[in-house]
Amino acid sequence: MTFPGEFIPQQGFDPAEDHIGPFYYIPKTVEHWRGLYAFKVEPRHCNTMESVHGGVLMTFADFALCMAATDHYQGESCVTVSFACEFLRGASLGDVIMTEPVVNRKTRSLAFVSGTCLVDDEACFTYSSVVKRLT
Numbered sequence: 431m432t433f434p435g436e437f438i439p440q441q442g443f444d445p446a447e448d449h450i451g452p453f454y455y456i457p458k459t460v461e462h463w464r465g466l467y468a469f470k471v472e473p474r475h476c477n478t479m480e481s482v483h484g485g486v487l488m489t490f491a492d493f494a495l496c497m498a499a500t501d502h503y504q505g506e507s508c509v510t511v512s513f514a515c516e517f518l519r520g521a522s523l524g525d526v527i528m529t530e531p532v533v534n535r536k537t538r539s540l541a542f543v544s545g546t547c548l549v550d551d552e553a554c555f556t557y558s559s560v561v562k563r564l565t
Contacts, residue, residue, distance in 0.1 A: 437468060440493070443503070450475075450489050457502060465502070467494035468528040471521055481520035482527070487547060488515060491529065491557040498531035499541035499561050508541065508561040515557040525549045539563055 437454040447453060456466040469490055477483045492510055500506050521527055531545040540560055547555035
C-alpha cells in the first residue's frame with residue numbers, strides 16, 4: 431500500500447512491528463510538528479468481526495509514541511513502562527488509521543506520551559504511556 435505525500439514506511443528496525451505493520455510516518459515538519467503516523471487496515475489486521483484487532487491498535491500506538499518520544503530514535507531508544515488505552519469505536523478493512531502523539535513531558539529517564547487514533551477525523555482509540563529513555 432502506498433500513502434500519499436511524504437509518508438515513509440518504518441521497516442527494519444523492530445521485527446514485531448515489521449510483522450504486524452507496515453506502519454508509516456511523516457517526520458516532524460512545520461505542518462506536523464509532532465510527527466504523523468498511519469497504517470491501512472488489511473485483512474490480516476482484523477478480528478473475526480472484520481474490525482481491526484485491538485492488539486494491532488495497541489502495537490501501532492506503541493510504535494508511534496516511541497517514535498515521538500525519541501525523535502524517531504535519533505540519539506536514544508526507549509522501552510515501554512506502562513500503557514493504558516480505551517477502544518472508542520471499531521475500524522474496518524480499508525480504513526486508514528492515523529495518530530499524532532503528544533510528548534507531554536520528558537525527564538532525564540522517562541517520557542510521558544499520549545494520543546488519539548483517528549479514522550476519517552473521528553476518534554477510534556486513545557492511549558497514554560510512560561516510556562523509559564535509553565541512550
